[in-house]
Amino acid sequence: MISPDRHADYVSLYLLIDKRSFKSNNYRLYLINHYLRGLGIELEKFGGITQIFPLTYLPESPYNFKEQGYLIYKIKSDDFEKNQFQILNRFIGKAKPGKYLFCDQNRLIERSVNIGSSFPADSIRQLNDLFKKKNFAQFINNVTLKKNIYLYISGNVNVFQIVNNALKIGGNPAVTAENPALKDTLPDTGNRYWMFVLQRYLVGQMKLKISGKLGNDLARLYAPLENNGESIRLWIQTKNHNNAISLNDVQQIFSDDGSSFELWYRKNYLAYLEWIYKDPDQRALLSLLSQMYFGRNLVFEITLNPEIEQIEKVIGNFREHILIGEPER
Amino acid sequence: MKRIIAFFLIVFVVMPLMGQEYKINENLPPEVYLIGNGDFGGKIGADSVSEFWSPVFCLDGTFIAMPSPDSSFSPLNFTRSVPLAAPIDSILELYFKSSRAIKQAEFIVTLTDTCSIQPVKEFKFITYSTPLKEINLFRFNSLIQDEIYIDPDLTKISDSDEIGDILFFEFYFRQFLLEKVVPGRIYSEPVLTALSSSYRPIYAPEVHFFLDPASAREVVKNWTQIKRSFKRSLSRKNLQLKYELFQNQFKLITETPNSRIVLWLKLMNRYGSRKPLVGLVSGYDFENLNFKLREYIDKIYMLWFRSEEIDSDLLKELKEQNPEGGFRIY
Numbered sequence: 026m027i028s029p030d031r032h033a034d035y036v037s038l039y040l041l042i043d044k045r046s047f048k049s050n051n052y053r054l055y056l057i058n059h060y061l062r063g064l065g066i067e068l069e070k071f072g073g074i075t076q077i078f079p080l081t082y083l084p085e086s087p088y089n090f091k092e093q094g095y096l097i098y099k100i101k102s103d104d105f106e107k108n109q110f111q112i113l114n115r116f117i118g119k120a121k122p123g124k125y126l127f128c129d130q131n132r133l134i135e136r137s138v139n140i141g142s143s144f145p146a147d148s149i150r151q152l153n154d155l156f157k158k159k160n161f162a163q164f165i166n167n168v169t170l171k172k173n174i175y176l177y178i179s180g181n182v183n184v185f186q187i188v189n190n191a192l193k194i195g196g197n198p199a200v201t202a203e204n205p206a207l208k209d210t211l212p213d214t215g216n217r218y219w220m221f222v223l224q225r226y227l228v229g230q231m232k233l234k235i236s237g238k239l240g241n242d243l244a245r246l247y248a249p250l251e252n253n254g255e256s257i258r259l260w261i262q263t264k265n266h267n268n269a270i271s272l273n274d275v276q277q278i279f280s281d282d283g284s285s286f287e288l289w290y291r292k293n294y295l296a297y298l299e300w301i302y303k304d305p306d307q308r309a310l311l312s313l314l315s316q317m318y319f320g321r322n323l324v325f326e327i328t329l330n331p332e333i334e335q336i337e338k339v340i341g342n343f344r345e346h347i348l349i350g351e352p353e354r
Numbered sequence: 355m356k357r358i359i360a361f362f363l364i365v366f367v368v369m370p371l372m373g374q375e376y377k378i379n380e381n382l383p384p385e386v387y388l389i390g391n392g393d394f395g396g397k398i399g400a401d402s403v404s405e406f407w408s409p410v411f412c413l414d415g416t417f418i419a420m421p422s423p424d425s426s427f428s429p430l431n432f433t434r435s436v437p438l439a440a441p442i443d444s445i446l447e448l449y450f451k452s453s454r455a456i457k458q459a460e461f462i463v464t465l466t467d468t469c470s471i472q473p474v475k476e477f478k479f480i481t482y483s484t485p486l487k488e489i490n491l492f493r494f495n496s497l498i499q500d501e502i503y504i505d506p507d508l509t510k511i512s513d514s515d516e517i518g519d520i521l522f523f524e525f526y527f528r529q530f531l532l533e534k535v536v537p538g539r540i541y542s543e544p545v546l547t548a549l550s551s552s553y554r555p556i557y558a559p560e561v562h563f564f565l566d567p568a569s570a571r572e573v574v575k576n577w578t579q580i581k582r583s584f585k586r587s588l589s590r591k592n593l594q595l596k597y598e599l600f601q602n603q604f605k606l607i608t609e610t611p612n613s614r615i616v617l618w619l620k621l622m623n624r625y626g627s628r629k630p631l632v633g634l635v636s637g638y639d640f641e642n643l644n645f646k647l648r649e650y651i652d653k654i655y656m657l658w659f660r661s662e663e664i665d666s667d668l669l670k671e672l673k674e675q676n677p678e679g680g681f682r683i684y
Contacts, residue, residue, distance in 0.1 A: 035606055062541050062564075066532075069544070074603040076547045076613075099606040300410050300420070303385075304612040 026316060027187060028179040036105040036180035037305070040064075040116060041313040042094040043175065057094040064096060067115050071108045073100030078310075095310055102181040110190050116176055118194045175313045179305070217319050219339045222294065226286055230278045283340035290336065298324075385611050388419040389619055390460035390474070414556040416459075416619055435555040441494045442501060442659050443555070449657070450557035454508055455480045456623065465614045469630035479626025481508040489574060489656045489672070489681035497661035500570035504561040508625070510653040517627040518635045521545065522643065523650045524561045525600045526593075530584055531563065531573070539569040546603050549620045550613040556623045559657075567662045574658055575671050581651050588644050597638045604635050 042057055065075040078095035098112075105112065178187060279286070301307040315324045388407045392415070407419035414435055437443040457478035464470045504527065506520060524545045532540055541564040548560040565573070573580065608614050608631055621627040664683065672681055 035609060065543070066541065072599065072602065074544050074547060074606050076551060076607075077543065078551075078553060099609065101602060101606070296408070297410075304610055306610045306612060 026175075026177045026312065026322070027182065027184050028177070029182050029184055030180055033180040034102055036100055036102050036178065036182055037309065038098040038100075038112070038116065039177040039179075039306075039309045039313055040096040040098070041175040041177075041310070041317060043317050061094050061096050064115060065098075068098050068112065071100060071112055072104040073098060075099075076306075095313075097306055097310075105180075105182070109186065110194070113187070113190050114194050117174065117191060175317050177309045177313050177316075179309060218323055221318065221324070222290065223286075223339065225294070226289055227275075227278065229289075231275075234274050234278075279340060283337050286340055287336050385465050385615070386421060387463045387465070387615060388460070388474075389416065389463050389615075389622070391416050391456055391458070391623075411552070413552055413616070413619065414623075416556070416623060418615060418619065436553045437555065438558055439497060439501070441492070441496065445492060445659075446503065446559070446657070447555070447557045449484065449486070449505075450624075453482055453484050453505075454624070454626070455482070456626070459622065461622075461628070463615070463618065465611065465618060465631065467632065469632045471628055471630055473628070477626075477628060481626075483509045484655075486655045486657075487680040487682040488654070489577060489658065491574075491658050491660060491664065491681060491683045493660045493662075493664055493683070495661065497659060500565050500567050500661050501659045502563045502565065502570060502573065503559045503657040503659075505559040505655050505657070506650060507653045507655055511650065516646070517621060517625050517629060519643065519646045520625065520650065521549075521604075521635065522597065522600050523647050525603070526596050526647060527584070527651070528561055528563075529596060529599075530587060531580075534583070534587070535573060535576075535580055536565065536569045540565045544603065546607045546617070550607050550617040552612070552616050556620055560620075560624075567660070570658065570660070571668065574656070575668075575675055577656070578675055584651050585648050588647055590640055593640060593643055593647075594638060597643070601635055601638075 042060070061077045065077050068075050076097040076099075078097075100112070301311060311324055312322045315322050407421060409417050409419045411418055438446065457480065458475050459477050460474040461477075462470075462472040462474060504524075506523075511520065528542055528545055532542060542562060543554075545560045548554050548558070548562070563570075563573075608617065614631060618631055621629075
């Protein structure tokens, strides 16, 4: 996405790596972070400053920014103009494999046992197997595939020039310029939007439940975003399986007529959305997440004043579709 | 008559209904925040601004609140920084808490171009001396790679007015290590990024490096020489070039409201600085910077988290190479 602003004297580039296309969570955690760090160091050479939001398992905000790997790069527009091709090449071109890996692979395998000692042995074994099977260089090439990367460029930029350069580097990237006139209405977007919001609600409530139930035990909450608009997947990994959250816990969250969800939506979520809206960085990251999840920047487009009946219907539909199962390997 | 009824209908029925509809406000109000430590009170004294505040986020015991658009709104209050790797996190937190303390803090902060900082309570920042030596070595076999943290000794740099110079020193030192000492084998987040990111804990020093054990050993072993060549590198041309880069980065990072507020909040917590960000890094003065940077390089703590065994060779080398500064193994 490109959002030109001729009045700004700087350019911001926002990168999102979609982790859903990589199979293992642990693998993603280490390698996407390494990739982002390497990219950060490379970009610093052109001037400007990078901010990296590494991938973590803590779903902190309603938008779960940290569920994915993000990088923000800000640079003066003059510097961007001068080095545009090289900078874009770093983002969408092929990376040099293994150039910036600050620890070696064998060492990572050896030490990973200690790091994950507080988590089930299974996940550690799985991590080790993956490290043995694949190698870093292969991974680095994988993440630079265009389908895994979403880029948002805003500020004082020339859209034509960027598209031209991107075509030279990456073949045929899908470029969209922000234009309100182009907005169309997909029939299922409302549904997806509600699934998105409900997932945030569920994650927040589950976190409260987990912290109450487990006390000092560590737990991980997995809540991957899906773009089918029909299901929300969520599971919890704990050291002691006996403590695992039961179906009952999930049902309790939606046990009332939806009034607590509605209250949360109106009083917390929308106010948070406004807070996010005021910050261009947060807004851009959310736009990227929305682009990845809905295929378009939907979150700020949807009506923000839903009917009560509509919310009740959403909750009703949702409650019927709660399933508890084993996480996918 | 119909027109009059329609008018009344619009004024008394339709308009209040419109008011209830929640819309994102595109006309950004000036950025006013209430920032303080401890528990959030919700409303502050009538003598300052009698307004309701809603906490928008919390960062390691410091809250940030904004004036509520409507007293019934309460934004989510959930943010918490992401802890560092397991043993490092608690050690750095302990070090932070034992080296400085804020007795009380509450400010109304406006961080737009017309920046203003208005204290609500009397602010008190205290620094304590710590048992740390210049080089401090911690060994944990759970780490994947070595990590080095650098933090100024606050008891020796007590004047928070120097905050702009301290930041430049940290910026310069990081660049020096990255470009001159172990290029290509080290990763470090830019100083200003670390200071403006809400996922990084307040207690984590902003100058930090991830290295492989061999490079880390090289840095610590040659510490005295590194400091010496750092001082030698402070030429007029070099300093000016780096200062321009620093100013540029500072400007870029303070372009967005969230970064601005987190940066201010961290400087307040870490260094007791209450200065507005505007003008913090304004002027380049070679004589002053040259003097300050030479001074600061001798007033820092290095915390080295080692992922490998500490053999006797390493100990011997450390003793030989660092006769004056001193080091300690924990």
